[in-house]
Amino acid sequence: MGQNRNSTDDGSRTVTFLGRGLGLRTATKLTLLVCPLCSQRNGDRMADKGVCEWCAYEPAERDEEPCGTAG
Ligand SMILES: [Zn+2]
Known part of the structure; x- marks a missing residue:
């Protein structure tokens, strides 16, 4: 319990x-919290779709990298 700081209960x-x-990846979908292209904080509704509400950018799954590792 509590050993995995980067994981939450829903995986x-x-x-x-x-x-x-910045995004939140689950087994089934991506939530886009901060756009990597325009660096704007995304709105809740569009974040849930994994698309930036400001520039309509949709990050490619292959571009995802785990957050919180050294560096
Ligand atoms: Zn954007």
């Missing part, structure tokens, strides 16, 4: 996109 984990932006 989601934070990710970045080539070191930029």
Whole structure:
């Protein structure tokens, strides 16, 4: 209990996109919290779709990197 700081109870984990932006990845979907392209904080509704509400950018899954590792 409490050993996995980057994991939550629903299995989601934070990710970045080539070191930029911020998202929340679960087994089934991506929530885009901060856009890696325009660096804007996303709105809740569009974040849930995994698309930036400001520039309509949709990060590619292959660009995801785990967040919280060294560096
Ligand atoms: Zn954007």
